[in-house]
Amino acid sequence: MLTYIARRLLIFIPVLLGITIINFIIVNMAPGNPVDMYIDPNMSPEIAEAKKEALGLNDPLIVQYGKWLGTLLTGDLGYSMSSYAPVAQLVGERIMPTVTLGLASLILALLIAVPLGILSALKQNTKIDYLVTGLSFIGTSIPNFFLGLALIYIFAVNLGVLPTGGMQQLGGDGGLQDRIMHLILPTIVLATGIAGRKVRYVRASMLEVLKQDYLRTARSKGVHEFWVTNKHALRNALLPIITVVGMEIPLLLGGAIITEQIFQWPGIGQLTLQSMMSRDYPTIMALNLIAAIAVLGSNLLTDILYSAADPRIKVS
Amino acid sequence: GGGGYSTTNEAAADEPSSSGASGSGTAVIGIVNPPTTFNPINPNDTASTQAISVMNDSLMVVNEQLELEPRLAESVETEDNQTFTVHIQDKAVWNDGTDFTSKDVEYTLNMIGNPSVTTNINLSFIEGLNDSGKLEAGQDSVSGFKSVDDKTFTITTKYPVEITYFNDSFSGKIRFLPEHILKDTAPEELDKSPYMQNPTVSIGQFSFVKFAKDQYVQYKANDSYYLGAPKLSELYLKILTAPNLVAQLQTGEVDANMDRTGLIPVEDFEKVSNMTNVSAEFSPISTPVSVMFNVNKMTDPEVRKALELAVNRPQIVEKLLKGNGEIVDNMLPSTHPFYDSSVEPYAYDPEGAKQMLEDAGWDFNQTIQLSVPVGNKVREQAAELMAADWKSIGLLVEIQKFDFPTLLQKLVSNDYEVGLVTIPYTADPSSVYNFFTPNSAMNMTGIDDPKLNSLIEQGAMETDTEARKEVYSQIQQYFHENVPQFAMYVDKLMMVRSNSLDGEVGPDMLNRLYLWEKSE
């Protein structure tokens, strides 16, 4: 197991290097740069040039990349070019909100999707099945931004029961209850899409398992149908879900950009958009790196979890 | 000639007793764009400038009539339009109790001039700073600065300038660094110093408490404020999306929207006007949205003029802005003191425009690229209307939307044909016209006409106000005729204030925060 993890981590290195290189090129190809961003007609072309020089923006890309990688290897993500805050701090502050939102959405989505998926599979080709299927499709086809606004309109503006956005009440730390109140709407928005997709997977996986011979064995032992489903079938059906959940993580980061934007959730997504808009190269690079690590890490975690959950699979 | 302002602060005079007393109540101002930095000498963007000015006063402030009023300064005076004497308010103290003195001003100026400090402030008109606004190598202090005493100093400019110019470029613009806090920080470390992330020591109406990223900036009353302690105990700048801003005005979570960075979308005007818990009005002045021509590609002034004539600007103002706007011809709105009302904006005339184009030999098979920045929906919609207008006279138009950095890069490097951009102006008109000289890093139109260059230079150098007005009239006339740029529209911004908030909102609202009151 340990060698397996070590090997996977070893493979990460070239992949990450590739990702950062491609990303570096793409980001630098984007027109605009952090200096020109801050419009001031009194600035002379020379000083703008000097600024670029000072920030190293005039070096060849390879040199710039080398410098970035060099400082990265010393554990330093550099300083933001727009706020001059250490990038590590900027990103660090945003990770928890995004992780919180992502985890909450995943959990909510699974809490919805697993029972519905199972129900749908057990009642295959009945009205219930069609209803669940229809709902899941609707869940996957509502754009996040639309659902978000609609929920704000209903729950925050009309009913006034939930805050429209943000992560906590102004000023205070608000306490747990306050945070949860703020978490509800964005979580619902993100979870809706995930749940929609997951229901289909759980259903398909359950249908597959329901065909298996070992269920017949269980029945022939006189096991109650409830346990046949919820013990013998369920555990097998949930195994592939682990992989699928792992695949959600990159989508979560992506979906979060819009959701965080709508709900003013101070996470990675928001920072991404801001640093994109200000061409804050170090921050963009750091975000990208972290996202890539998150994706690769979650892949690895999924595989490990899978092998832990499924006795048949031994990672090697 | 000479001139000057002197002041006795009314509020302080009215209620001197309030100084030192704690206020009560919390006000929340909604903004859509988050501030990115609190560095007083490097405010990157409007939101940052606003966030900084809540806690840091400048020597003077601009009021709603675009006039400069003294603030930290008791007076700014000059005899020869080259040496400006500034008296600092006696009572001005940093919020930690340290006296605010000429030393702070000197330190700040030296930092601005220091080549290794990042700043977007350019004071190249001050003696001792080179054309880039930096100290020459080997120097570490600005020779144009002279400290007279703790509360008095003089600034010498390289050449005579009008006092408005001086105040606009210096007194109203510079906010100060606390020398007693930062003096041991090496200049090259200044940008990254912890102070810039957590600027609790400041000299303004409120003091910084906390910046919850992407959510809000929290301030508390500066009880030792030299104009008297604010009546509120707390103030927030709350960062929201536009729909949420409207929603929260309705729910009462937000008390007012910020000028310029807290826009109410046009489609919500009606909804907001109908809200019972808030009162809404339109700000008297706003910024023209410029249509920029790349004169190297759109070389013929007649063509550019024709394109201006072909835009149905009344429709934009009447229907899109629902009447809350005006039509002007170029960079300044009609409320600007330097606005020349004798320059009549062209009337909408599609037929005439078409004729002019034909006369100019325009190739109607040529596609015009219209570059539009994303982020302001009304501006985008107006661009679509403009494109439709142009199409209706037989032109081929292609809209390309870019995020702001991309667009700016294209404009600055003259890699576009027609572009939209909003350029904020200040009380002194020279700042906006500086965009049209080759001396600027930001010459978006690429225009380099000796006549215009000399007019703009004259405008900056002229010390007599009336003479300046004359020069700027000529510039506006030049724009009217040559059309390197024209204004698509000027929209009046909706300013909303909760009924429970007692205070002024509007373009200069940040000047008067300390007078705001909040009833429950």
Added chain:
Amino acid sequence: MIEFDELPIKAPLPETASTLLQLDNLKTYYPIRKGLLARTKGYVKAVDGVSLDIREGETLGLVGESGCGKSTIGRTILRLEESTGGAIRYRGENITSYPIAKMRPLRTEMQMIFQDPFSSLNPWMRVKDILKEPMLAHGKATNATAEAEVDRLLDAVGIPRSYKDRFAHEFSGGQRQRIGIARALSLNPKFIVCDEPVSALDVSIQAQVLNLLKELQKELGLTYLFIAHGLGAVKYISTRIAVMYLGKVVEIGTRDEIFRSPKHPYTRVLLNAYPVPNPHLRGREKIVVQGDVPSPANPPSGCRFHTRCPFVQERCRVEEPMLAAEGSGGHAAACHFAL
């Protein structure tokens, strides 16, 4: 690389028939990858030093338990699997490392019939296209003549011509197996590897297919390597039989020799374990071996059968027996105590 620590041993060859195919100490290993860099940490020794001769016109039956390497031999002969060591000689020519292009003309001579009639036919092609494809690829027919050839092939395997527009899934297992045979015949081969062609079929259908194979052999002078794990079919169709255990041939001989006087204990166990469809023989003495076949990744030392052999001796555990001819006509067994 693999060391050639054993001398190649050939099964005895009667003078009467010429050798068509010769395996010379053939080895096919599948690598097992493990560790940090996924280096090869060991091998599944699926075929571990097999020497055989297949004579023109005969059927060599190959029997053994599941996983002992029978299919691997078949696939290696047809170069569907790369061998790890040893040589394959076809008509005296060493084809072990022929490149793909050089191998292609030989493909017309050697063919294969597969075990699973469901997966061995391309489900997306019509029968006639399945049969035409190889002929066209090798220029054995033109578009014009192919249709007639298809008819003849279908006649030969007993599928009505009218079915040639159908897809594989529209046939029963037995019929599919016939189509598989027709496809193998389409290139007019000399030698066919039949990899358990009847195991997946019902008993009554098995007989149809076995009869067909036998008849075709007689008519077309084919040579078969007939792989099976049941003894019944092998006995019916083979002239000679080789018994495999864990990657090695343990006994080889004519059909009668194998069935009448098996020499290797494993062969005897196999014969004995086979349930006889005669209730009157129920009470007969039986040798039931205990345990399972060991893993080919880690075969036992000495004689590979020693872990299950009812007659095991100390010597068997340490010394590996050679497949040595004994007595008449090339009947050989790899056992120290061969009977």
Added chain:
Amino acid sequence: MSTTKLQALAPGGIQTAPEADAGQSESRFRQLSGRFVRNKMAVAGLIFCILLFAVGIFAPLLQPYPPDQVTGDFSAPPSSAHLLGTDQIGRDVLSRLISATQISLLVGFATVAIYVAFGTLVGLLSAYYGGWIDTVFMRITDMFMAFPFMMVILVVVSVVGPSLLTIIGVLALFSWPGIARLVRGSVLSLKQADHVRAAVSLGLKTPRIIRQHIFPGALAPIIVNATFGVASAILTESGLSFLGMGVQPPTASWGNMLSEAQSISVLSGQPWLWLPSGLAILLTVLAINFVGDGLRDALDPKQ
């Protein structure tokens, strides 16, 4: 093949039972369509899609007004002149909806066509040839999979400018790894299938083996994935439109029409501005998903 010998070999004892369903040799297609037709939702979805295509193709004929022209009051509610009202700058919503159909379908289908073709190619080659080609391809695939999708799309769109082509290209660029893996997986297992082994032993050339014997087997998961891909491309475009990076105005797409609903007033008071495009997205995604589901069931060999 010696024909004489074969002819001599009459199938004497070998008789073939009359096939019970002789005569009705369904083609594979007929059989699949038969199964597909039994799934009512899938059929409904298919009909809806066909209608959509018709709308897309005949869009210029169906639009009551030119979609980019200001033809009425701004934000006017539905009336007899404008059946679905007008948008915020006075253009006919119905006309725009119809012309948006064309664009959104183009985004959905063109994106999928590109990435499916590319992903399939990569997957096929990677799995068939294995070895270092596989390693390199798969590492590249990993890389593209680990890119945070939205973020990179934003960067690329701002680099190349947000034209319709860019959107299609960029969506395709970051969607192919999924299908490459899918195809690789099924090819790896198909490679072990006996009919592929047979093709090799018959001496067929590699391109033909891939084309004729491997590719069709990998097709089912590809088709299913592609249908879902269409739906998700349409959705992603709407997300990009929300961020101002979608299809460029004045061209209408469902996404940029829907993103007009970025205001509480519009949401609550002017449903004609968002409901038509919202419903169009919802129904199309639903329909395509149903079709995909139907296809999946119909193509499932276990059925």
Added chain:
Amino acid sequence: MNDLLEVDGIETVFRTERGEVTSVDGVSFRLKAGETLGIVGESGCGKSVTSLSIMRLLGKNGSIRKGEIRLNGRSITGLAESAMRRIRGSEVSMIFQDPMTSLNPVYTIGSQLTESIALHLKLKGKEARKHAVDMLRKVGISRPEEIMNEYPHKLSGGMRQRVMIAIALSCKPKLLIADEPTTALDVTIQAQILDLMKKLREETGTAIMLITHDLGVVAEMADRVIVMYAGQVVEEADVFTLFDKPLHPYTIGLMGSIPHLDADDEEALSSIPGTVPPLQNMPPGCRFHTRCPLANEKCAAERPPLMELAPGHQVRCWAAQSDIGSAAPYAALNLETRGATT
């Protein structure tokens, strides 16, 4: 009557997408305590469905439309599901063809074994475990304590089938239904399992219903044999009679098509031409007539009933009935009944 199991004319149908199919059509037989009944027949002829009907495990779309099944004289056809569950695994238990898929891959052998022990014997914890270990030992598994904690994939096919047998026998059932228990196994392993079953049968006196299509296995194990074809019983006799003197042309054909190890025949194997007709599309008359060399008009038109031609020997064939005792019509089959030669 002291028959353990009485199956009386059951007809089992499945609702499918293409309409209803009758998989088992009027099957009747009896099984005494301690007896072993072999059921043979081609793939798809309804062997498994018959056994699943007895277990009432036909799934959602299957049902017994007609007939009755009695266990120890008590009808179980209409029994409530809860009562049926008490029977499954305790009175009647079952082992299946493919030991690779019959065990749940994510639970240990121990937990799958103790599940039914806890359910029916009401043993808990250590006791249940001890019983389970005993069972494993009984089916010849060495190191049973360790195996208890293993997952199925670690075991070989033979081991798994032993575990299945241990599970099936753990609650001392009166009837064990073994549905092709050795088909997936190698010959040497098959011999082990058959050996084990014989031994256990002697020890416990359990009646066995042994389903297979291998006549060798039947000859080895069964007391009486039922031959099924296309959902019907076509012949029933005790094992010796059936092998010595089969009467139905299908049975004869089946026996002719097995290559025998002990005969030196060079001639072709006899084979039954053609394939089984699909259930949806049964020919009228005798279901076998399309493949039968003896078929005449009567066979094509009239369905033959199952007729007792000798005591305990029942055949569903018009030809067999008309010419009992005479071998003449069978000459046309060109078959010999090899079992009789010994």
